[in-house]
Amino acid sequence: MKHMKTVLILEHTEEVFEKLTCDVCGAESKWDENWGTKEHEKIITTVQLEEEESFPSGGQATQTQYHICPACFKQHLAKWFESHRNSKASVSTSVW
Numbered sequence: 001m002k003h004m005k006t007v008l009i010l011e012h013t014e015e016v017f018e019k020l021t022c023d024v025c026g027a028e029s030k031w032d033e034n035w036g037t038k039e040h041e042k043i044i045t046t047v048q049l050e051e052e053e054s055f056p057s058g059g060q061a062t063q064t065q066y067h068i069c070p071a072c073f074k075q076h077l078a079k080w081f082e083s084h085r086n087s088k089a090s091v092s093t094s095v096w
């Protein structure tokens with residue numbers, strides 16, 4: 001879950017990112033969409049359903065997201081997938 005806080009910016013208020021929390025265990029990250037704990041780390045998890053309809057007169061889109069930390073992704077979500085119909089993850093690696 002993204003937690004937003006209200007801050008005063010030049011005589012107006014707006015929603016700005018405060019912290020990211022895991023919807024399963026409550027773990028926190030100070031980075032938006034990044035679970036890394038060090039500045040050189042980038043650890044992103046994505047569990048999202050995006051539904052969109054687009055017509056000439058307009059449209060609508062609905063996004064449903066779960067924010068889940070890497071530990072819960074591996075310990076809970078991946079195990080759930082693997083225990084249901086033997087689902088396998090697609091894994092790719094990049095080196096630079």
Ligand SMILES: [Zn+2]
Pocket residue numbers: 022023024025026027068069070071072073
């Ligand atoms: Zn978690």
